[in-house]
Amino acid sequence: MEAYEKIHQLHHLIETGTAADLPGPYKVGVDLGTADVVLVVTDSQGNPVAGSLRWASVVKDGLVVDFRGATTIVEELKAEVEKIMGITLDKGATAIPPGTVGRNAQACGHVIAGAGIEPICQVDEPVAAAKALNIGHGIVVDIGGGTTGIAVLKNGDLVFTADEATGGTHISLVLSGAYKITYEEAEVLKKDVSQHRRIMPVVLPVIEKMATIVKNMLAEYDEYQDYPVYVVGGTAYLTGFGEEFSKAFGRKVHVPPHPLLVTPLGIAMFG
Template sequence: MSEKRVNFEYCDQLVEKFEQVCEKPELHKSSVYYTGVDLGTACVVVAVLDENYEPVAGCYKYADVVRDGMVVDYIGAVQIVREMKQELEEKLDTELVYAAAAIPPGTETVDSGAVENVVRGAGFTLSNLLDEPTAANEVLKIQNGAVVDIGGGTTGISIFKDGKVVYIADEPTGGTHFSLVLSGAYKMPFEDAEVFKRDPDNHKEIFPVLKPVIEKVAAIINEHIEGHQVEEISLVGGTCCLTGIEGTIEKKTGIYTHKPRNPMFVTPLGIALSCRQEEYEGKW
C-alpha cells in the first residue's frame, strides 16, 4: 500500500472516529487531554483527544463570530467556546485545561491576539497557536504538496517540502462567496443560502451555479503554487464539503487533488494534535 494511501486512511479514520464521539463521547479516563479550538467563519469546532491522541469527545456550532478569518464578535466567540468547554467537561467528567488554536496563514500580526484571547477568555490555558493549513497537515501528513483550507471567508494555502512549511498564503475567497452567489441566483436571504448549500441533497443542483467560484479558488491555488514542486493537493475546511469540488480543482490545477472524509473536521483535529501540556509563550 502506498504511503499516500496509508496517510489518507489515517486521516479518514481519525475523522470518522471524531464524528462518532461527537455523538457519543468515549468516557474512559485519560491521564491527559489534548484540546483543539477551531474558530471558523461559519462554524466553531472543539476537538478533544486522549493520551493516545485518539478522539474522545467533540462538538461544533454554526456561528457568525468570525468573518474573513477575523474575530468580529469577541464576546460572542468567548461565550460559545466557554459553553462548549463546559459541555465537554460535563460529558467527560474532567477539567479541560490546555487547548491549542489556529489562525489563517499570514494573519498573525492582525488576529493572533484576538484568537488567543478568545481561548483564554473561555477558560483554557493556551498551549499552542499555529496556522490552519499547517495544523491540518498534522492529520494529512503531506511531504511534498499543498494543503488548501477553504473556510468561510478565506482560502489558506500552505506548501510543504519534505514535510516542512516553505510557503503560506491566505486569500479572501471562501464559503461566504459561495453563499452570496447562491443568494443572488436563488433570490433567497444570505442566511438561507448558507443552510441550503450545507445540505448534500442540494449539491448536484447548485454545483453548476458555484462552478465559477470554485474555478476562482483553483486560480488562486495556481497562482500561489507556481514555482513550487507540488505533487498533491489536499482540501480541508467546511466549504470543501461541497460534492465534486475536488474534481474541478484537480482539472484546473492539473495536480492530483484529495478531499478527506468530512474536511470540516481535519483542521480542528490537527489543532488538537498540536496541543501541549504547557502554556504557550508566543512565537508570532
Template sequence: MEAYEKIYRLKELIETKTAADLPGPYKVGVDLGTADVVLVVTDEAGNPVAGSLRWASVVKDGLVVDFRGAMTIVEELKTEVEAIMGVTLDKGATAIPPGTVGRNAAACGHVIAGAGLEPVCQVDEPVAAAKALNISHGIVVDIGGGTTGIAVLRSGELVFTADEPTGGTHVSLVLAGAYKISFEEAELLKRNPAQHRKIMPVIMPVIEKMATVVKDMLAGKEEFADYPVYVVGGTAYLEGFEKEFGTAFGREVHVPPHPLLVTPLGIAMFG
C-alpha cells in the same frame, strides 16, 4: 489509528455526544471558523476523545468580529465536552489563517482564554490540517469561510505558506443572489447534500476562482509540481467539488472524509 480513521471517529463522537475511553493527558484544540466553531479533544497520541461543533458567525475573513459571542460559544462547547468526558479542560490550542499578525492573531488566544482555556500554542490552519492527515510531503489547501490558505511541506518541514481572501462565504453569497434568498438560507442550502447537484452549476465560477487563487499562489514554484494536493474545509463537502476543483486547478486533488473536521483535529493534536 490511521489519519482517516481518526476523522471518521471524531465525526462519530461529535454526532453521538460521547467520549472515547482513552486515558489522559488530553490535548484541546479550538477552531474559530467563519461559519462554525469546533472544539476537539484528543489523547496524547492524537486519537480523538470528544468534540463539539456549533454553527456561528463570529469570525470574518480570519478575524474575530464578535469577541463576546465567540468567547461564549467556546465556553459552552468546553462545558459540554467536560460534561461528556467527566474532566476539566484547562489548556488549548488555536489556529489562524497564514499571514495573520499582531492583534488579529492574538485575538483567537484571547477568546479561548476568556472561555477558561489557557492558550498553549497557535498554528497556521493548513499546517494543522497537514498534522491531522499525517502529511510530511505535499500541499494542503484549507478553504475556510472567508479565506483560502495553503501549506507546502517537504520531509515534514513547512517550506511555503500563503493565504487569500476567498472561501465558502463567497459560495453562499452567489447562491443568495442566484436564488434571491437570504445569506442564512443560502448557508443552509449549501450544507444540504440533496441540493449539491442542483447548485453546482451556479457555484462553479466560485470553485474555479478558488482553484485559480491556489494556482497563482504556486506560480513559479515548479519544485512543487509533483507534490500531492489535499483540500480540506467545509466547502470541500460539496458533491463534485473534488473533480471540479481538480479540473480547474489542472492537477489531481484529494478530499479526505469529513473535510470540515480535519483542521480542528489537527489543532488539538498541536495542543
C-alpha cells in the same frame, strides 16, 4: 490509528456526543471558523477522545467580529465536552489563517482564554490540517469561510504558506444573489446535500477561482508540482467539489472524509 480513521472517529464522537475510553494526558484544540466553532480533545498520540461543534458567525475573513459571542460559544463547547469526559479542560491550542498578524492573531487566543482555556499554542490553519493528515510531503489547501490558504510541507517541515480572500462565504453570496434569497437561507441551501447537484453550476465559478488562486500561489515553484494536494474545509463537502477543483487546478486533488473536521483535529494535536 491512521489519519482518515481518526477523522471518521472524531465525526462519530461529535455526532453521538460520546467520548472514547482513552487515557490522558489530553490535548485540546479550538477552531474559530467563519461558519462554525469546533472544540476537539485528543489523547497524547493524537487519537480523538471527544469533540463538539456549533454553527456560528462570530468570525469573518479570519477576524473575530463578535468577541463576546465567540467566547460564549467556546465556554458552552468546553462545558459540553467536560461533561462528556468528566474532567476539566484548562489548556489548549487555537489556529489562524496564514499571514494573520498583530492583534488579529492574538484575538483567537484571547477568546479561548476568556472561556477558561489557557492558550499554549497558535498555528496556521493549513499547518494544523497537515498535522491531522500526517503529511510529510504534500500541499494542504484549507478553504475557510472567507479565505483560501495553503501550506506546503517537505520532509515534514513547512516550506511555504500563503492565503488569499475567497472561501465558503463567497459561495453563499453567489447563491443568495442567484436565487434571490437571504444569506442565511443560502447557507442552509449550501449545506443541503440533496441540492448540491442543482447548485453546482451556479457556484462553479467560485470553485474555479479557488483553484486558480492555489495554482497561482504555486506557479513559481516547479519542485512542488509532483506533491499530492489535499483540500479541507467545509466547502469541500459540496458534492462534486473535488472533481471540479481538480479540473480547474489541472491536477488531481484529494478530499479527506469530513473535511470540516480535519483542521480542528490538527489544532488539538498541537495542543
